[in-house]
Amino acid sequence: DGGITQSPKYLFRKEGQNVTLSCEQNLNHDAMYWYRQDPGQGLRLIYYSQIVNDFQKGDIAEGYSVSREKKESFPLTVTSAQKNPTAFYLCASNWGDQSNQPQHFGDGTRLSIL
């Protein structure tokens, strides 16, 4: 069954610690995206990648880093520089900028600070 898998579903971070959120897709999509959602608000774009080994900053990239070494994987690292990391993180994918086809989303990772 094709789709996007995010793990873990819940994650707790200590102050000053980096954490990495996993996102894997088996849809053979070229593009992948990371969004952040705060309570009662819409999604905001953190980073996106249109092709392997390339990625661009979104609207709120500060305090985050990504890599795209494989087509199916786009992990997000929340660094200690991100002062307010508690949020719901969503990963998405689609065919990329050659298509208007919709983004498909995973079920999210909820990150909290201990």
Place this chain on the structure above:
Amino acid sequence: DAKTTQPTSMDCAEGRAANLPCNHSTISGNEYVYWYRQIHSQGPQYIIHGLKNNETNEMASLIITEDRKSSTLILPHATLRDTAVYYCIVSYRSNDYKLSFGAGTTVTVRA
């Protein structure tokens, strides 16, 4: 980027059609209109999208006005499971089809 305006909330009776409006008065000719919904604590679910013509799929219908300045998402027979936040988004190729989510419309379907 074209911005969208949606009502904050609306109620709908179960079994009736739900009509969700969206204004995008500054939309340009190459911008698509997308609709997503998000059920609490889940990832957004794609519903439908269109450019100029009306569109229909198994979930909903999208009606775009001739001047493209507004659109309506129609859920033909709302069920309790359609209770969600609905997002109307415009996006275009030269912006990498990035999606910009506003606060959306909270739709509550009542029995």
